[in-house]
Amino acid sequence: MLDKSVKKFTGVGAGELGVATLDFKVEVPQCYTQVDFVFGDEIIDPLTETGPRYNNRKVGSPKGIGSQSKGPQAWYNGGSETCSPVPEVIAQSDCEGNVELTLVNRSGNAAAAFTITGSGGYTETVSVPMRKIETRKLNPGQAQELKVTAPGMEDFTGGWAKPEDCQEPEVGEPDGGYESTCDEMIFRIANPENGATLTSTFTPSTGEPKTVTVEPGRDVTVTFPASPGLTVTVTGDLASGEAIKWEQPKDCEDGEGGEEGGSGGGDQEGGLPVTGAAAGGIAAGAAALLAVGAVLFVLARRRRIRFTA
16 A cells, blocks of 8 residues: 545534535555545555455445445546556664664555575565565674665675774783792783683793693693703793793792792702792792783783784
């Protein structure tokens, strides 16, 4: 149905005289058209070849309710050309990878049949009535490659395109550090939940290199046996920039220990393990080394992100 107008008599007030008039106006296109002026407010939509008819409800009919009118027959069938749609497609991408298609038949005088073909085998046919708009939202799996066709319209081809105003998701910075104990050199990597997967290789001056991959939300420890002159170079997503040298804690040989914290170990001569920071020197030295290592790792990571973005 292209247009309609429904009105009813309201009468005049008690004791008043007057004439009740109803004015009807509908659009009649130039194409083949049927216009029916009927009694009652029941509208048949759509009016199909095998469906119900208005019959004697039409104003001016020879009998039935339509015969109440004394005027001419109030229906029209005419037109000089085929009615046709005017289809149009508007595509809008969002920052999550979805595409919303707006299927428009704004000025047509017949329904428009759109066929949508997307990625992953997605296909759908959408009928848009004349003077109407329909929307379809395609998810990222469907929206990478799109094609929309409709009779009377040039084919639309495209796909998801990242809007310029999208905010980049925040990527957490990993935390890395190292520590020298009496018998080991220990590297620690903590990757936050919102971090990116990291892969780095730890290459010692003595022994075999170790490559580790750290997923978001995971912590990894890499250790090497301590030995005089030991250095470790870290390369990959986290990089040390230069070789890191194992430095023997100054209290390893005297065997003094305490009650709190720290990492333990003994020297190669079988001394007592170090379990704390009795004189304060081990704790201070380890803290300083850990801080320096963390700075090296974080700065290296930031530099990596900048060059690969």
